[in-house]
Amino acid sequence: MDSAPSPSLPATEEPAYRVFLDSLDYLSPADVDRVKEAYAFSARAHANQKRMSGEPYITHPLAVAGAMVEWRMDGEAVAAALLHDVLEDTGTTKRELVNRFGREVAELVDGLSKLDKMEFASYQEAQAENFRKMLMAMARDLRVVLIKLADRQHNLQTMAAMRPDKRRRIALETLEIYAPIALRLGLNKLYRELQDTSFRLIHPHRAEVLGKALFAARGNRSELLTRIQDAIIGKLAAAGLNAEVFGREKSLYSIYRKMRDKQLSFSQVLDIYGFRVVVDNVPMCYLALGALHALYKPVPGKFKDYIAIPKANGYQSLHTTLIGPYGTPVEVQIRTQEMHHVAQEGVAAHWLYKDTEESGADLQIKTHKWLQSLLEMQSSDSAEFFENVKIDLFPDEVYVFTPKGKIMAMPRGATIVDFAYNVHTDVGHHCSAARINQDLVPLRTELRNGDMVEIITSPQASPNPVWLNYVKTGRARSKIRHFLRTMQNEESARLGERLLRQELLTLGVVPISIPTEAWDQLVKSSGQKSIEELYTDIGLGKRLPSVVARRLLAREDMSADSPSNMALAIHGTEGMAIQLARCCQPIPGDPIIGSIRKGSGLVIHTHDCPTIRKSRSTEPQKWIDVEWEPEEGKLFDIRIKVEVKNTRGVLAQVASAIAEAGSNIEHVAMDSDPERLFTLLRFTIQVAHRNHLAAVMRGLRHIPEVTRIVRERGGEV
Structure with a gap:
């Protein structure tokens, strides 16, 4: 029977610490010494503290540092993970950390510390301000968010001793903020873990029932799964392709969300079989795609090439859906080993595989650009900033092109105005019109995959408050x-x-x-x-x-x-x-x-x-x-009611008379009487002044079918 380590034993003799030390073999001796010193410092600082579970507090920083080691992070990140709570929970100062471990480690720890010493009007305000500080620290150093996500992951795994309401609140916050950040950074494995753990904390009974159903379904599906997998392996081998093929299981939370959002039954969600094919290089990805399309018929419109156009978080794969045996849909992802590493570990792949992989560095540059764009989004209101960033965290994206052929990723639902602000703030401010695929379109038009977007600017144009009703991105909303x-x-x-x-x-x-x-x-x-x-x-x-x-x-x-x-x-x-x-x-x-x-x-x-x-x-x-004091060239909106006899072509006559009087029609609506003898036309037209309006009305009175004209009053203030 295992016994708890004696308090009299030196911290370095604890079994978990010994295992941790054995995993530091990839670091230099100087870095290992710094990590050992950080552990000793953290153990002393937290010596009298216990977690709510009763465990010594040092077990938490040790677990977070262990996640950093799994990602093969550098010595500074591992040391900062061990020290991440000392500013917040002990009497340690930032100056002490600078003197002891250097400015870089101290800045990482400071970026992770909450603002507990400040007074806030509400939990929401404190959450928003803490989140803003974390993102600003992230923008300076990406390692901050990796430590923060590992911290959140371990906290979720050890929440059994907490009050149910607090567990639920932290889990909801994780689903809303931290899981999307993990996805935005390409940390797919961590993203799924955060979602599933949060789901179990928020809906323990639903998670238990769904988990049992999933376990039972896997047994029932195993025969067909094996048959499809064997067919794929055989087809790829016949084509001379060296490939790994394995089944892709859906996470518990993704099944629950599909059932809830799309009103599907459990069996409907499980009807789709997923496989992942990992090959040696990019040309082999496309050869494998051809082989699989020869094996099973592809579903039209269900092919996506994320290799040619990667997602903003660096994800690359070919996606296709096939019709398998008995009409079963089969989803297949095809990628290289390098792409698979990035798909699993995202931005952390830069540290994990930096000796063999260049795409991690590219991804880190892209991520830094995204984080820098958050800096431009800041406003005096923390809650507004918090909302703007939340909008940008859900990366359901469309890919559009500039006139010069540059690819830009935008959130699904983004409009012309969002695109303009994504190009440059000044382009957004002076955006007056736009063309999509050479056709003039309204500024509120939503972008679709493959659109070629051209923004037309004017020095006189400026942001319209109406834009706030339909812009999608936090950046555009903040700038407007x-x-x-x-x-x-x-x-x-x-x-x-x-x-x-x-x-x-x-x-x-x-x-x-x-x-x-x-x-x-x-x-x-x-x-x-x-x-x-x-x-x-x-x-x-x-x-x-x-x-x-x-x-x-x-x-x-x-x-x-x-x-x-x-x-x-x-x-x-x-x-x-x-x-x-x-x-x-x-x-x-x-x-x-x-x-x-x-x-x-x-x-x-x-x-x-x-x-x-x-x-x-x-x-x-x-x-x-x-x-x-009239100003030349300015037009003003005015509403008029025109009653006309219900005859063919009368609307065209009225519109023609308004145009001949030099006025624009902004809006028109029609009301017919029950006997259909007369029609009431309601126009919003643009005129320069009262005399101009009189001229419009005179022109309309010359039309025999017009029986009455009135300038409309009252309505919305």
């Missing part, structure tokens, strides 16, 4: 939001300056005559850092210009609610700081009034807009007089 926030602040600052200037002129004060000290005092008393920030607050409606003017002039006699009696001139093209209300859609020539709405800036309505009637009487201080 940052641009819109910056633009809104800049435009709001300009509007705020104009509003304050107008208020001062109303009071008979020329802004330039106010001493600098008064402006400085105003900024200080408002709690802002600069006058620009104060202007932004006014433009966003967070401060009333009349109140700010009173404070600036130290005029206590002035009422805070007194509206200005001088009209503010607007063009209607100022951007996000000045918005034209959608309920009444004002156009140049309409009598207008402006409302300062908190967070939105100045919203312009027509004087007779029915949606503002109550607010104008109850909150007069929020309304200011506004007048048009």
